[in-house]
Each structure stands twice: as structure tokens, then as C-alpha cells.
Amino acid sequence: MKKGTVPFSKGLIGPPESEAELLSRAWDVAGLTLGELGACVGVEVPDESLRAKGIAGQILEKALGATAGSRAEPDFVELGIELKTIPLDAGGKPKESTFVCSISLAAMADTDWERSTVLKKLSKVLFVPVEAASDTPLRDRRVGRAYLWAPTPEEQRLLRTDWERLAEMIAAGDVEEITGHLGEVLQVRPKAPHGRSRRRAPDEEGAVQWTMPRGFYLRPAFTEAVLARLRATE
DNA sequence: TATTGATCATAT
DNA sequence: ATATGATCAATA
Numbered sequence: 131m132k133k134g135t136v137p138f139s140k141g142l143i144g145p146p147e148s149e150a151e152l153l154s155r156a157w158d159v160a161g162l163t164l165g166e167l168g169a170c171v172g173v174e175v176p177d178e179s180l181r182a183k184g185i186a187g188q189i190l191e192k193a194l195g196a197t198a199g200s201r202a203e204p205d206f207v208e209l210g211i212e213l214k215t216i217p218l219d220a221g222g223k224p225k226e227s228t229f230v231c232s233i234s235l236a237a238m239a240d241t242d243w244e245r246s247t248v249l250k251k252l253s254k255v256l257f258v259p260v261e262a263a264s265d266t267p268l269r270d271r272r273v274g275r276a277y278l279w280a281p282t283p284e285e286q287r288l289l290r291t292d293w294e295r296l297a298e299m300i301a302a303g304d305v306e307e308i309t310g311h312l313g314e315v316l317q318v319r320p321k322a323p324h325g326r327s328r329r330r331a332p333d334e335e336g337a338v339q340w341t342m343p344r345g346f347y348l349r350p351a352f353t354e355a356v357l358a359r360l361r362a363t364e
Numbered sequence: 365t366a367t368t369g370a371t372c373a374t375a376t
Numbered sequence: 377a378t379a380t381g382a383t384c385a386a387t388a
Contacts, residue, residue, distance in 0.1 A: 183372055184381030191381080200375050200380030217383080227367090229382060262383090310368040320369055323378090342370090343378080350367090 143195040149209055149278070155194050156258060156276035164260065165269030167193055175269040182268070186215040186260045190273070194256075202231070202247065204254075211254045211278070216353060217262030218274065224357070225262045228348040232321050235331035235344065239301035243290045246297075248316070248346050252289065255279045257357065277360040285315075285356065292316035293346075303334035305341055315352035321345030 146152035159167055164186060168175040171192035176182045190196075196205035196213055205213040217225040231247045243249060259274030281289065292313040299308055300318075310319045322343045333339040 179372095179383065181372060183383045184374075187381040188374080200378080202379065205380095213381095215382080226383060229380090232379065317368085320371090322371075323373090324371065327378095329378090 143193070145195045145197060145206060145208060147208075149211070152194060152206060152209060152211065152256065153276065153278060156256060159190075159193055159273055160275040162273050163269060164189060164271050164273070167273060168269070177267065177269075179268050185268070186217070186271075187213070190215055190258050204251065206256075209254075211256055212251050213256050213258065215258045215260050216357070218259050220263045224350040224353045227317070227319075227350055228353050229321070230316075230346040230348060232343060232345045233300070233318065235300055235305060235329055235341065236338075238297050239332065241297070243293055243297075246293060248289065248293055249286075252281060257353075257360075259357070277357065277364075279356055279360060282359075288315045288352070296346075300331065303332045303336065303339070305331045305339075305344070308344070313349070315349055317347050317349060318344050319347055 146155060162170075165175050168185075168189050171189060173185070173189050173192065175185060175189075179185060190213060191205060194213065197203075197207055204210050214228055216228060219225045231251050234247075256276055256278055258276045261271040261274070263271075292315055296308060296313060296316070296318050299305065299312075308318050310317050312318065320342045325342075327343050328340040329343045330338050331341045
């Protein structure tokens with residue numbers, strides 16, 4: 131397809147029926163700017179992202195036919211694939227951490243790695259790189275070529291090690307001791323609409339305490355390594 | 365200046 | 377309210 135052409139009618143596209151179809155769609159939009167792709171799906175791109183932080187993700191969801199809405203499921207439910215845009219700096223390296231999922235602090239004691247939301251979300255991920263050099267206006271940032279990622283056994287081991295350590299702390303009532311410093315590849319950080327948000331969590335006696343909502347994030351160095359591996363093996 | 369902690373928008 | 381989509385901005 132010629133660069134700049136539109137592979138679908140305005141904002142109306144169903145979910146992809148296969149992995150191959152999803153990849154085909156993703157590769158078709160590579161090279162377009164957020165402004166161009168936004169126009170295709172009926173999303174206006176503001177000048178700056180301060181009040182449009184999730185705009186790249188919203189646009190790609192629509193463009194690729196992800197099931198709209200906020201549910202604790204993969205973006206492409208039938209395919210079991212999660213969509214993540216990843217902001218790249220001028221050097222092609224991830225500029226930010228990658229949010230994985232919010233944490234149900236009170237339920238952490240009753241789950242394990244195999245059944246965790248983190249593993250479910252990360253079993254298969256379509257990473258869509260997006261230019262994010264701060265001197266490039268939001269609407270002029272280009273979408274890159276997407277990569278489909280499934281964690282290798284080694285990558286799973288790294289994730290599992292961090293997850294188990296952090297889950298144990300939460301379950302033991304030590305959520306307030308957790309900082310962003312913990313975790314080699316996976317970290318726990320605040321995830322809230324504002325500073326007054328509170329969520330129930332166990333305290334050290336097993337009683338309830340109220341604390342900031344938290345989420346799991348992938349460190350940039352980890353996603354950088356993942357992208358490097360995917361680039362090398364294609 | 366890299367990283368952690370805080371925050372913004374939308375959907376259900 | 378709380379999930380989704382993330383990036384901003386204060387700190388070390």
C-alpha cells in the first residue's frame with residue numbers, strides 16, 4: 131500500500147480474525163503520523179500531550195480494531211494479544227516505562243505468578259513503536275513497524291522473579307515499603323487519577339489499610355532489550 | 365539527566 | 377469507582 135493511504139473506512143473496522151491479519155494491519159499503518167492516523171479514525175490530535183497522554187494508544191486501538199473500552203482483558207480477546215504503543219526517543223530507545231496493569235492489592239495473597247494478570251497481559255504483546263522525540267510535535271510523530279512479542283523462558287524468569295518478590299511484600303502488608311527502585315525488569319509504581327485516591331490493602335497484621343493505587347510497569351531497559359532481540363531475529 | 369512518584373483523559 | 381490508554385515533572 132502507498133504511504134499515506136487509508137486502509138479502512140473512517141473509524142469503522144472490526145477486530146482482526148487472525149494474528150496474520152493483525153500484523154498486516156499494523157504494518158500497513160507504519161510510516162503514518164499520529165495526525166494522519168488520527169484523522170483516519172476520527173481522533174483529533176492536540177498540539178501537546180500534557181492532556182492527551184494516552185492518545186497514541188487510543189488511535190492505534192481504533193486503527194487496528196481493538197475491542198474498545200477498559201476491561202481487564204487483552205485488547206484482541208480472540209487472539210489473546212495485548213496492544214502496547216512504545217515511545218521511542220531519537221536514538222530508537224524506549225523513552226518511558228510501559229504500564230502493564232493495575233494491581234488488586236487486597237487479592238495479591240490469593241494468586242500466584244501462573245495466574246497473575248501480569249503474565250496474562252504479557253503472554254503475547256504487539257509492540258507498536260511511536261516516535262516520541264520531545265521536539266517533534268505530537269501530530270507529526272510517526273508510527274513505526276510493529277513487533278509481536280512472546281516472552282522467552284529467560285524473559286519469563288526475570289518477570290517472575292520480580293513479580294514474586296513484589297507480590298510477597300504486598301501480601302505481607304509491606305506495600306508502603308515498595309518503591310520504584312525494586313525489581314530488575316518489573317516495578318511497582320503509583321497509578322492513580324490524583325493524589326487522594328486510596329485502595330484497600332492488607333497491613334502487617336492482615337487487617338485493612340488504605341494506600342495509593344499501584345500498577346506494574348516494565349522498565350525501559352527491559353523493553354529496549356526485548357525490542358533489540360525482536361529486531362535481530364526477524 | 366535518569367528515574368521515581370504523581371498525574372491526565374476516557375470508558376464502563 | 378476503577379479499569380483502560382500512558383506521559384509529566386519533581387527528585388536524587
